[in-house]
Amino acid sequence: MNEEIKQKIKERYEQELNKGERFWPDSIFKDVIVSLGIFIVLVLLATFIGVANEPKADPSDTSYLPRPEWYFLFLFKFLALYGQIPVIDKIEWLATVLVPSLGIALLTFLPLLDKSPYRHYSRRIFALTVMGTIVLDMVLLTIMASLPVPPDADELAVSTTLQTIGGLWIPAALLTILVVIYAFKRSLYWESTRRNVPLWVTVAGAAMMVAMTAAVSIRAAAYPKPEEAEVPSTLVDQIVAGQDLYSVQCVECHGDDGSVAVIEGVEGLEGEKITPINSRDVLYTITDGAMYEVIAYGRPNAGMPPFGKTYGGELSRSEIDYIILFMRYTWDDRFEAPVIPELFPPLAEGEVPSYDVHIAPIVKRYCVSCHRAGKENNDYLMTSYEEILTTGENVEKNIIAGDMNSYLLQVIQGHEIVNEKGEVIIGVMPPKTKLKANVVDAFIRWIMNGMPKTAEDAAALSVMPEATPAP
Amino acid sequence: MWKKIFDWLDERLGLNDLYNTLLDRPEPRGNWWNTLGSASLFLFVLQGLTGIFLTIYYTPSPDHAYDSIQYIMEGVAFGWLIRGIHHWGASLMVLVVFIHMLRVFVTASYKYPRELTWFIGIGLLLATIGMGFTGYLLPWNQRSYWATTVGTQIAGTAPLIGEFILKALRGGPDLSALTLQRFFSAHIWIIPAILMALIGIHLYLIIKHGESHFPKKDE
Numbered sequence: 001m002n003e004e005i006k007q008k009i010k011e012r013y014e015q016e017l018n019k020g021e022r023f024w025p026d027s028i029f030k031d032v033i034v035s036l037g038i039f040i041v042l043v044l045l046a047t048f049i050g051v052a053n054e055p056k057a058d059p060s061d062t063s064y065l066p067r068p069e070w071y072f073l074f075l076f077k078f079l080a081l082y083g084q085i086p087v088i089d090k091i092e093w094l095a096t097v098l099v100p101s102l103g104i105a106l107l108t109f110l111p112l113l114d115k116s117p118y119r120h121y122s123r124r125i126f127a128l129t130v131m132g133t134i135v136l137d138m139v140l141l142t143i144m145a146s147l148p149v150p151p152d153a154d155e156l157a158v159s160t161t162l163q164t165i166g167g168l169w170i171p172a173a174l175l176t177i178l179v180v181i182y183a184f185k186r187s188l189y190w191e192s193t194r195r196n197v198p199l200w201v202t203v204a205g206a207a208m209m210v211a212m213t214a215a216v217s218i219r220a221a222a223y224p225k226p227e228e229a230e231v232p233s234t235l236v237d238q239i240v241a242g243q244d245l246y247s248v249q250c251v252e253c254h255g256d257d258g259s260v261a262v263i264e265g266v267e268g269l270e271g272e273k274i275t276p277i278n279s280r281d282v283l284y285t286i287t288d289g290a291m292y293e294v295i296a297y298g299r300p301n302a303g304m305p306p307f308g309k310t311y312g313g314e315l316s317r318s319e320i321d322y323i324i325l326f327m328r329y330t331w332d333d334r335f336e337a338p339v340i341p342e343l344f345p346p347l348a349e350g351e352v353p354s355y356d357v358h359i360a361p362i363v364k365r366y367c368v369s370c371h372r373a374g375k376e377n378n379d380y381l382m383t384s385y386e387e388i389l390t391t392g393e394n395v396e397k398n399i400i401a402g403d404m405n406s407y408l409l410q411v412i413q414g415h416e417i418v419n420e421k422g423e424v425i426i427g428v429m430p431p432k433t434k435l436k437a438n439v440v441d442a443f444i445r446w447i448m449n450g451m452p453k454t455a456e457d458a459a460a461l462s463v464m465p466e467a468t469p470a471p
Numbered sequence: 472m473w474k475k476i477f478d479w480l481d482e483r484l485g486l487n488d489l490y491n492t493l494l495d496r497p498e499p500r501g502n503w504w505n506t507l508g509s510a511s512l513f514l515f516v517l518q519g520l521t522g523i524f525l526t527i528y529y530t531p532s533p534d535h536a537y538d539s540i541q542y543i544m545e546g547v548a549f550g551w552l553i554r555g556i557h558h559w560g561a562s563l564m565v566l567v568v569f570i571h572m573l574r575v576f577v578t579a580s581y582k583y584p585r586e587l588t589w590f591i592g593i594g595l596l597l598a599t600i601g602m603g604f605t606g607y608l609l610p611w612n613q614r615s616y617w618a619t620t621v622g623t624q625i626a627g628t629a630p631l632i633g634e635f636i637l638k639a640l641r642g643g644p645d646l647s648a649l650t651l652q653r654f655f656s657a658h659i660w661i662i663p664a665i666l667m668a669l670i671g672i673h674l675y676l677i678i679k680h681g682e683s684h685f686p687k688k689d690e
Binding site: 001005006009012013016017018019020021022023024026027028030031033034035038039041042043045046047049050051053054055056057058059061064065066067068069070071072079092093096097104107108110111112114117118119120121122124127128131135233234235289 | 493494495496497498499500501503505506507509510513514517533534537541544545551552554555556558559560562563565566567569573576577578579580581582583584585586589590593597600603604607610611612613614615616617618620621622625626628629630633645646681682683684686687688689690
């Protein structure tokens with residue numbers, strides 16, 4: 001750039017300054033308004049959306065699907081689509097290192113590459129179309145990356161193909177065309193906008209990219225939504241989560257109050273002497289960390305199997321932490337427990353309980369420990385509504401709508417089921433504890449009223465007494 | 472009285488000179504797009520302040536990081552607000568800095584005599600993204616742990632030096648206490664120090680050359 005042009009630029013800037021404003025207060029005023037607006041937006045976001053709670057990091061849980069922060073999603077998607085290209089997909093570093101480095105290098109050295117003194121848009125069509133294509137592709141890749149995963153292999157193939165075309169091939173072709181025009185017929189970028197070939201090429205390419213992304217998004221709208229596992233965030237929620245997990249994983253051997261000293265009725269561990277885990281000896285001397293290790297690794301020599309995922313159990317790090325919290329706040333007298341809400345909302349006169357609101361939490365707390373796959377339970381599984389109604393050796397007599405003789409109602413009220421030969425085929429349930437009266441009542445009302453699943457179904461069945469106005 | 476105090480200070484600090492060089496500057500007619508730079512600076516300061524508050528309770532160790540954040544969210548008065556602002560501010564800062572870069576690109580403000588301002592600006596953009604990357608691991612939850620595992624893995628695919636980069640980022644072959652410690656250090660000391668230095672130069676250059684004006688048709 002020669003001195004003459006430099007001088008011209010400076011003169012031009014002086015002219016603009018003379019027509020302009022003062023930094024203080026004119027510009028500062030606008031800056032303050034924008035910053036204040038941003039601050040208000042942040043406070044609103046923090047207050048009304050907050051930060052999603054996630055489970056604790058668990059290096060042993062390799063099934064977790066990694067997802068980067070949203071502003072890296074485009075790169076994430078780019079790498080995934082790059083993996084679809086035959087042959088060069090084997091050379092990983094082309095996509096992971098070369099392309100991003102090249103992008104950053106081009107961006108950094110932009111002032112050295114673009115030395116023309118022109119600043120107005122009409123004279124920078126090449127730069128603007130290239131940048132526009134790249135930024136649009138970044139936005140579209142981000143959208144693609146945030147869509148739910150296709151449910152089956154066929155759909156996955158279709159979706160991936162559309163994404164590769166829209167997010168990779170079209171932008172690549174578009175950029176190639178723009179660069180080729182620049183290299184061989186630069187004048188096209190200079191003619192007046194009405195005859196501007198590159199501009200229309202870009203618009204057409206961009207429209208195709210958007211259309212592809214729209215097609216992928218519309219297909220994805222029909223996919224089943226991934227179930228968002230709720231992560232307990234408050235202390236109370238965590239204690240309750242811990243109690244539910246304890247009720248499934250630990251209660252068989254340790255009992256629901258942790259006081260068992262000699263194991264009864266557990267195959268393979270019959271008569272095994274154990275330390276009551278609700279005792280001060282245990283709670284005062286074993287730290288959370290040590291307790292974590294005991295639960296995760298087990299005590300193989302004393303018969304306790306491992307429960308942590310790392311060692312082949314079912315529990316994640318967070319889940320073990322919840323169980324420890326439950327133990328501390330329930331049995332450790334140094335901890336003051338917060339108010340724990342009822343297992344299910346109390347039933348009013350004439351109200352019919354539903355599976356979703358009432359029965360599910362009860363079953364989880366008292367039954368699932370044994371009534372799940374891999375346990376001795378006459379093949380009666382209770383982990384879902386369907387299973388409760390349709391599994392087990394005695395399925396036809398187990399739950400009969402409106403019948404007090406349903407086996408389930410009999411055994412939870414302390415009556416064994418005996419066959420013709422006089423043999424006990426189902427013992428009292430649960431084997432070692434007696435359900436509270438309100439729990440038994442909930443089961444009776446549920447079965448006598450035809451086992452409604454949702455709260456709406458149950459409400460339709462309820463015969464609530466008309467609220468009589470007070471005299 | 473105030474006049475006397477002001478005069479005394481002015482004589483020693485040069486307040487009037489500061490006012491004349493820093494604040495009472497002529498500028499081209501402004502535009503709302505021109506506020507994005509100062510908005511980035513505001514977000515940086517806000518992230519700095521909320522970040523400093525967070526370090527009072529945050530513990531950078533795999534055993535305690537997660538629980539310390541739980542405590543900030545549940546136990547500390549207004550901890551949820553501070554962390555909420557820090558969390559959302561991070562996303563917004565990346566967005567605002569990026570759009571600021573696009574604005575400079577579109578108006579071709581990186582051209583003579585502001586080339587150096589652009590170089591420094593790219594440094595600021597990369598450092599901001601680096602803040603996002605290092606800060607993401609600190610809550611030590613499933614999301615952050617696995618995202619960082621993959622992120623460092625990707626950096627590790629570089630030919631020849633990949634192995635070294637991977638180990639340098641992680642402090643060993645796997646994510647561990649060392650990784651968390653060095654990400655924390657990078658997040659609160661190393662990158663902020665770089666950012667502050669770059670911001671200083673960036674601001675000096677802006678004052679030196681003035682804000683660029685929106686180009687007219689004949690430019």
